[in-house]
Amino acid sequence: MTTVYLDNNATTQVSAEVLAAMMPYFGRLYGNPSSMHTFGGQVGIKVREAREQVAALLGASPDEIIFTSCGTESDNTAIRSALATYPERRHIVISRVEHPAVRSLCAHLAKEGCRVTELPVDSEGRLNMEAYEKSLTPDTAIVSLMWANNETGVMFPVEKAALMAHDRGILFHTDAVQAVGKIPIDMENNAIDMLSLSGHKLHAPKGIGVFYLRRGTRFSPFMIGGHQERERRGGTENVPSIIGLGKACELAAAYMEEENTRVRQLRDKLEHELLDRIPNSRVNGDRVNRLPNTTNISFEFVEGEGILLMLDRYGICASSGSACTSGSLQPSHVLRAMGVPFTMAHGSIRFSLSIMNTEEEIDLVIETLPEIIQRLREMSPYWDSGRQACATPS
Amino acid sequence: MWEYTDKVREYFLEPRNVGEVDNPDGVAEVGSIACGDALRLTFKLDENKRISEAKFKTFGCASAIASASALTEMVKGLTVEEAEKITNQDIAAYLGGLPKEKMHCSVLGQQALEKAIAYYRGVPTEVKEGEIICECFGVTDREIEQAVRKNNLSSVEEVTNYTKAGGGCGNCLDRIQEIIDRVRAEVREPVRPKMTNIQKIRMIEEILDREIRPALKNDGGDVELIDVIGNRVLLAKRGYCAVCPASQQTLKGFVEVKLRELVSPDLVVEEVTE
Structure with a gap:
């Protein structure tokens, strides 16, 4: 059985070209990029090239790129740096739908005495800009808003939000882990001070991230040690992964158009066909301002874990916002923040595509899923009454 | 991914006894869609007062479906007196065990069975006895006490795994701990026989x-x-x-x-x- 991988917001396959670019640095080219000798220096040159490749994808300057171990480290770096460089300010603004890398960190900081505002979203997952504007105070050290949501793909207007923060002299960070590589980003022409990205979401390996820091921004490092990354992040460079990420960024730029045309069409086909074939189903999140690769669909009166396990039999990989799969007994905090009713939230499935997916794979899901939902609904005590209550997908 | 036994997978993928029994003698509905788990259990007795048919409908995860299906198999051929001796541990054991976070699925099955038997006997059970401790999942002090006693639970985390209580906002965690302390204090005493x-x-x-x-x-x-x-x-x-x-x-x-x-x-x- 072949794997139909539609869980690319969780992680992506390392592309063959990325792997090939990395291999020599696990083997004979093992030098330390900081060394004085030629053997290490040749590796240093490759790290510099990778930095340029990442900068090019972001429309940034190479000296604004700091390599980290993951998106979570980058998020921690941003928020802790703002608190360290503005010690008189103790307020943080985030949204209710942020990734745990930001939400859990802020919950932790709240225990240490920080004040955290979690901005609400509407039923489509869109940021309440009025609440945002009101939340900004002279005590606000940093605003951290995700560029695109990992569960729904809904994008926040972060460039606009960054300007609003700037007008008030407040630092702005965006967790762009899901956005980078899927939509064009041009740091030269926006006001965002800090940005986090993660390699394994764009066909680079796990364990490599980037923290973008705008030139001239006050900064206090999170990892303190050697002089690597111009003393902004101590620790010997993860050379193979840095080189892999550089390659992945170059490829992402090259495939950006395909992502926004072919992949978008596949996603739209999957979404339309499933809504069409399965009654009492609906899309969660704003379908206009959304990543081209993501769809989050709820199937009423069934539970997500069962759907995933039945898809698994066909080798189809997806994920769910149901309580049973979250390990927390409550359905996804993103869907709850959007006010998705319980009848819908437990049966939500996220499909996230990549340029590696084919139309045949999408067709397999379209053929398979309606039957699975039907089977589970026949087992559900709520199905009969539901069918009468609402026969058309909203 | 949960580590389910082959038996759980089998009972989920090919569940036995899905549906509702016509003219049932015992009926019960437990759980709710908000909680993410619900079970409707129906059974019928034959002329010898033994359960001849039992069916279920479940909204919930794979282990909830498997637990309900297993329960309907386990009760077949039993009298209600025999059936009511089935514990949630028996259901879990029948399936070769459940992940500890999923024990509440077996509890749901046991509760449904208890309620369906009460229905058969004409005992009114509509009013939930006890005081609601966990507002998020509507779990009462009585239910928590029972789970602690029957499964010899000693931590709040275990109580959450078995009853869901405390799995939402977390406001009731202290009260759950109080209940655990109280129940464990009473079961402690008689265990050790007096020695000469x-x-x-x-x-x-x-x-x-x-x-x-x-x-x-x-x-x-x-x-x-x-x-x-x-x-x-x-x-x-x-x-x-x-x-x-x-x-x-x-x-x-x-x-x-x-x-x-x-x-x-x-x-x-x-x-x-x-």
């Missing part, structure tokens, strides 16, 4: 020989049992223990702890110097 003094001395000697002396002898030490008065165990230090500056620590921190664990929790070790 002779039995106690024999047991202490045995534990000293088996569990304690070998460890002391590794360091060239030993102890001798001088007397047992009530719960006071009088010991004399021998060998290297007699001169070792840390031996007081050994007596209290090791010998006493072992004796309390293996003989009686009330024992107090005292040193006698001759």
Whole structure:
């Protein structure tokens, strides 16, 4: 059985070209990029090239790129740096739908005495800009808003939000882990001070991230040690992964158009066909301002874990916002923040595509899923009454 | 991904007895869609008052479906008196075990069975007894008490795994701990049978020989049992223990702890110097 991988917001396959670019640095080219000798220096040159490749994808300057171990480290770096460089300010603004890398960190900081505002979203997952504007105070050290949501793909207007923060002299960070590589980003022409990205979401390996820091921004490092990354992040460079990420960024730029045309069409086909074939189903999140690769669909009166396990039999990989799969007994905090009713939230499935997916794979899901939902609904005590209550997908 | 047994997978993928029995003798609905788990159980008795048919409908995860299906298989052929002896542990065991976070699925099955039997007997059960402790999942103090007692639970986390209580906002965690403390205090008392003094001395000697002396002898030490008065165990230090500056620590921190664990929790070790 072949794997139909539609869980690319969780992680992506390392592309063959990325792997090939990395291999020599696990083997004979093992030098330390900081060394004085030629053997290490040749590796240093490759790290510099990778930095340029990442900068090019972001429309940034190479000296604004700091390599980290993951998106979570980058998020921690941003928020802790703002608190360290503005010690008189103790307020943080985030949204209710942020990734745990930001939400859990802020919950932790709240225990240490920080004040955290979690901005609400509407039923489509869109940021309440009025609440945002009101939340900004002279005590606000940093605003951290995700560029695109990992569960729904809904994008926040972060460039606009960054300007609003700037007008008030407040630092702005965006967790762009899901956005980078899927939509064009041009740091030269926006006001965002800090940005986090993660390699394994764009066909680079796990364990490599980037923290973008705008030139001239006050900064206090999170990892303190050697002089690597111009003393902004101590620790010997993860050379193979840095080189892999550089390659992945170059490829992402090259495939950006395909992502926004072919992949978008596949996603739209999957979404339309499933809504069409399965009654009492609906899309969660704003379908206009959304990543081209993501769809989050709820199937009423069934539970997500069962759907995933039945898809698994066909080798189809997806994920769910149901309580049973979250390990927390409550359905996804993103869907709850959007006010998705319980009848819908437990049966939500996220499909996230990549340029590696084919139309045949999408067709397999379209053929398979309606039957699975039907089977589970026949087992559900709520199905009969539901069918009468609402026969058309909203 | 959850680590389900093959039996759970089998009962989820090919569930037995899905649906509703016509003209049932027993009916129950437990759980709710908000909680993420719900089960409708129906059964019918034959002329010998044995369960001839049982069916289920479940909204919930794979283990909830498997637990309900397993339950309908388990009760077939039983009288209601026999069926009501089935515990949630029995359901989990039938499936070769459930991940600990999923034990609440077996509890749901057991609750449905209890309620369906009450329906058959005409016992009114509509009113939930007890006080709601967990607002998020509507779990009462009675349900928490029962789960703690039947499954010998000792932590809040375990209670959440079995009843879901405390799995939402977390406001009730302190109250759950109070219930655990209360229930465990009552079950503790009667467990240890009263020993005669002779039995106690024999047991202490045995534990000293088996569990304690070998460890002391590794360091060239030993102890001798001088007397047992009530719960006071009088010991004399021998060998290297007699001169070792840390031996007081050994007596209290090791010998006493072992004796309390293996003989009686009330024992107090005292040193006698001759």
